[in-house]
Amino acid sequence: MDVNGDYEPSNCRWITNQEQQYNKRTNIFAEYNGESHPLKFWARKFGIPYTTLRTWFKNGMTIEEIRTKYQSQKAGI
Numbered sequence: 383m384d385v386n387g388d389y390e391p392s393n394c395r396w397i398t399n400q401e402q403q404y405n406k407r408t409n410i411f412a413e414y415n416g417e418s419h420p421l422k423f424w425a426r427k428f429g430i431p432y433t434t435l436r437t438w439f440k441n442g443m444t445i446e447e448i449r450t451k452y453q454s455q456k457a458g459i
Contacts, residue, residue: 410436414445428452 387393409420424445425432430452438448 410439412439412445 383393383395404420404423409422411418411420412424414424421436421439422432424430425435428435428449430448434452435445435448438451439445443451
């Protein structure tokens with residue numbers, strides 16, 4: 383909970399493996415609708431392949447732009 387705190391019961395909690403993966407320092411975070419989450423979270427939430435989302439994000443697109451573009455391509459528009 384507090385990374386600088388002591389390792390003791392009041393500073394520990396059980397979380398799922400998926401939550402733990404979101405805590406890695408190597409994650410890339412993005413904001414969407416006022417919420418900040420790792421790209422893997424947004425990929426899972428919107429059903430976009432992670433590699434696609436990451437590439438487009440690194441090329442300067444926002445999560446909203448990525449979501450719109452992916453849905454358009456998937457629909458064949």
